[in-house]
Amino acid sequence: MADDGVFSPADEGLSPNSGIEITMEEGSENSEELLDDEGEEEFDIETNDLGDEDSQMLQEKSNDLENAIQQVLGIQRVDLENDGEQVLGIHGVDLENGNEHVLEFESNGHEGNTERMLEIPSNDKDSCSDQMLGVPGGDKENATDADTAVMGSQTDDTRGKSYLPPVEGMEFESYDDAYNYYNCYAKELGFGIRVKSSWTKRNSKEKRGAVLCCNCEGFKTIKEASTRRKETRTGCLAMIRLRLVETNRWRLDEVKLEHNHLFDHQRAQNSRSHKKMEAGAKRKLESAVDVEVQTIKLYRTPAADAVSYGSSSERELSNHVEMVKRLKLRNGDVVALYDYFRRAQLADPNFFYVMDLNDEGYVRNVFWIDSRSRAAYGYFGDVVIVDSICLSNKHDIPLLSFSGLNHHGQPMLLGCGLLVDETFETYLWLMRAWLTCMIGRPPQTIITDQCKALQAAISEVFPRAHHRLCLPLVMQSIQENLGEVAESEIFQTVLNRTVYNSMKVEEFEMAWEEMIQHFAIRDHDWLQSLYDDRERWVPVYLKDTFVAGIFSSKPSEFMAPFFHGYIHDQMTLNEFFSMYELLQQKKIQKEALDDLESREFRPVLRTRCNYELQLSELYTKEIFLKFQEEVLLMSSCFSVTQIHANGPIITYMIKEGDAEGDAKNFEVMYDKVGVEVRCVCSCFNFRGYLCRHALSVLNYNGVEEIPIHYILTRWRKDVKRLYTPDLGSNHIDINNPVQWYDHLYRRAMQVVAEGMASQDHHMVAWQAFKESLNKVRLVAEKPV
Numbered sequence: 001m002a003d004d005g006v007f008s009p010a011d012e013g014l015s016p017n018s019g020i021e022i023t024m025e026e027g028s029e030n031s032e033e034l035l036d037d038e039g040e041e042e043f044d045i046e047t048n049d050l051g052d053e054d055s056q057m058l059q060e061k062s063n064d065l066e067n068a069i070q071q072v073l074g075i076q077r078v079d080l081e082n083d084g085e086q087v088l089g090i091h092g093v094d095l096e097n098g099n100e101h102v103l104e105f106e107s108n109g110h111e112g113n114t115e116r117m118l119e120i121p122s123n124d125k126d127s128c129s130d131q132m133l134g135v136p137g138g139d140k141e142n143a144t145d146a147d148t149a150v151m152g153s154q155t156d157d158t159r160g161k162s163y164l165p166p167v168e169g170m171e172f173e174s175y176d177d178a179y180n181y182y183n184c185y186a187k188e189l190g191f192g193i194r195v196k197s198s199w200t201k202r203n204s205k206e207k208r209g210a211v212l213c214c215n216c217e218g219f220k221t222i223k224e225a226s227t228r229r230k231e232t233r234t235g236c237l238a239m240i241r242l243r244l245v246e247t248n249r250w251r252l253d254e255v256k257l258e259h260n261h262l263f264d265h266q267r268a269q270n271s272r273s274h275k276k277m278e279a280g281a282k283r284k285l286e287s288a289v290d291v292e293v294q295t296i297k298l299y300r301t302p303a304a305d306a307v308s309y310g311s312s313s314e315r316e317l318s319n320h321v322e323m324v325k326r327l328k329l330r331n332g333d334v335v336a337l338y339d340y341f342r343r344a345q346l347a348d349p350n351f352f353y354v355m356d357l358n359d360e361g362y363v364r365n366v367f368w369i370d371s372r373s374r375a376a377y378g379y380f381g382d383v384v385i386v387d388s389i390c391l392s393n394k395h396d397i398p399l400l401s402f403s404g405l406n407h408h409g410q411p412m413l414l415g416c417g418l419l420v421d422e423t424f425e426t427y428l429w430l431m432r433a434w435l436t437c438m439i440g441r442p443p444q445t446i447i448t449d450q451c452k453a454l455q456a457a458i459s460e461v462f463p464r465a466h467h468r469l470c471l472p473l474v475m476q477s478i479q480e481n482l483g484e485v486a487e488s489e490i491f492q493t494v495l496n497r498t499v500y501n502s503m504k505v506e507e508f509e510m511a512w513e514e515m516i517q518h519f520a521i522r523d524h525d526w527l528q529s530l531y532d533d534r535e536r537w538v539p540v541y542l543k544d545t546f547v548a549g550i551f552s553s554k555p556s557e558f559m560a561p562f563f564h565g566y567i568h569d570q571m572t573l574n575e576f577f578s579m580y581e582l583l584q585q586k587k588i589q590k591e592a593l594d595d596l597e598s599r600e601f602r603p604v605l606r607t608r609c610n611y612e613l614q615l616s617e618l619y620t621k622e623i624f625l626k627f628q629e630e631v632l633l634m635s636s637c638f639s640v641t642q643i644h645a646n647g648p649i650i651t652y653m654i655k656e657g658d659a660e661g662d663a664k665n666f667e668v669m670y671d672k673v674g675v676e677v678r679c680v681c682s683c684f685n686f687r688g689y690l691c692r693h694a695l696s697v698l699n700y701n702g703v704e705e706i707p708i709h710y711i712l713t714r715w716r717k718d719v720k721r722l723y724t725p726d727l728g729s730n731h732i733d734i735n736n737p738v739q740w741y742d743h744l745y746r747r748a749m750q751v752v753a754e755g756m757a758s759q760d761h762h763m764v765a766w767q768a769f770k771e772s773l774n775k776v777r778l779v780a781e782k783p784v
Helices: 052-057 064-068 175-189 265-269 272-287 312-324 333-347 371-380 424-437 452-461 471-482 489-500 505-518 525-532 573-600 610-616 621-636 683-687 692-700 737-755 759-781
Strands: 020-026 043-047 074-079 086-094 099-103 117-122 131-134 148-150 193-201 207-214 239-244 250-256 292-295 297-299 352-357 363-369 383-387 399-405 411-418 445-448 466-469 637-646 649-657 663-671 676-679
Touching: 175 193, 175 207, 175 239, 175 250, 175 265, 175 272, 193 272, 333 363, 333 573, 352 424, 363 424, 371 399, 371 411, 411 424, 411 573, 424 452, 445 452, 452 466, 466 471, 471 489, 471 525, 489 505, 573 621, 610 621, 610 692, 621 637, 621 649, 621 692, 637 692, 649 692, 663 692, 676 683, 676 692, 683 692, 737 759
Parallel strands: 020 043, 099 131, 117 148, 383 445, 445 466
Antiparallel strands: 020 193, 043 193, 074 086, 086 099, 117 131, 117 292, 148 297, 193 207, 207 239, 239 250, 352 363, 363 411, 383 399, 399 411, 637 649, 649 663, 663 676
16 A cells, blocks of 8 residues: 555445545554554554564563462452442452452442452562452442443453453543543453554544554564564454544544453563553553553443353342343333323324333333324424423432423424433433424424433434523532532622623633632533533524523523423323323313414503514413513613614614612614614514514614514414314325325314314214314225
């Protein structure tokens, strides 16, 4: 291959990406590792054609660690009754050298992520070296998919399989972890490794992938074959290929385990990769007397879980992890789930549900949605809130719900799920299932809590959606994480003023800086990470995002989730589905009553402003009453002054007096050509209707009616909403019987929805159905 030749990395298992550039170099002297980050613009694939004999010719100083390592001597198992720990210990003690080696697999009752960890404590006292392989696991109720294995370097003389053989699907915290793991695995078996190739993104220092191979890979070049050095390369194909995936972990994409040569532990010790590892360990010993701990994190994946760890106790641990990767169902829960789905499908042919099963056929995750919710998404799916409070609070029902806001400002259910855990993989499955039943139409804005796994899944499935954090939950988390500081009423006042009252980004950032300095919380790591994510939750950053009243821009505003107040932490599935059906009926009835009330609503007009009269005839009662408050407050805007003009676009300054007699200034931009108006308070994007400042500017410019593009269909009372899902029935395949059914069902449900308007409508619809049925039967009776 020509030097410095550029080629596509597609054959390396990467997704096609014009931003990836790879170059090849022959005989690189530094092929043991990825390129140094400093000054790195392109990533070179480096091919090492130098054999291990090169390093053997160099004079090396003996490594103190090699003499300190002893072979593991015994195996012992301990069962702890109190906290459910399982410990598989391999203890070996050399009394003369003071060396002790411990191999442990522990299962602790830790909540959250479960880690399998190998720690290497190093202490230079008397040239001793201690090694520990520990595997703490989560308790069986809370083990998650993010289980991790942590490994460390193996002793020279150890022949036991302390390292899992690499398999496709293994994931590591970093490239170094992946490299060190494969290096340790190689050292244990008796071969060396080198970096065959590696790459980064073009014009970036970000590492993207690498291929690690056995140092017997390939053959000498013609030039090297003419030397007197002994041939050590055999064309061995053993290798692993790893790449950086969307979760910022390093995943093994390809693994070849078979070697075409015998293992040689003595020669392997002299390989560059192992000497570098030992030199690094020695530097740690020299730099500190205290114990140093090195860990390699291997995240559990289905591929890694499928590997047998060798001993029966290890297999039991693996089986235990698989057991907890099921949906937690108690006695009677399966029957309750089945009964509800059966009833729902009988009553609603467009009811949709899907289950996620593990390899043994056990349920991990469930998602369902009825036809009414699927249809409602077409009207109110622009802004969706994802409520995972039951998961984060560890309720017995691991419920997650999707909901939106209907035309009366009331929450409307858009789907539900029962989840096994809160991992990226679980959320990814759920989001894809939800998007599938919505015919692939993503929402404009999604509002969630601060769960990082959920945020990552949403970014993966809905890359173009605006993802925002629920402000009330963020404010609550500040209370919980700041302790005594948050209990101060002064702090509460300052925090609310900083978050809710800032009109511009500069105002917020300056006020935040003053707050953290005054209350001495600048060094609070959690608060700093929250501030780094401020563009997702601080209102001043969200003025270009439409949230339709779901996102709170004032302390008093809060849209309660759909199931708020109806679920307790020990509720059974049977109780939940009974409540669920009653609540759904209650919400449907309330919407019908609200529709009737809005149609008959004749509000008392409180001003002579034409805007008030205009929207009283269009908006539902609940939304109009909110808008009416803005019209009333137009009287407090006592000054409209032009401060800038750029062609047809004019900027005005509105002065508004408050209850204390103080005046506030609000900038409003007005486009005379497009009749577009935008206020710095961004009321339209936050609530879905124009604010008093924008109305004042329209009135100042003689605009008698609110422009039609500021009258949202989602709030109108004169729109007939048919809660039957739009399945694309306008473009049906006449040869597909399934699409016949969908098309006829949707049209029939339109008649049903229209027929519910009044008794007269009902009689006309009923008559139409009878006539249609008679006509269809006449066609069926005709001879073929």
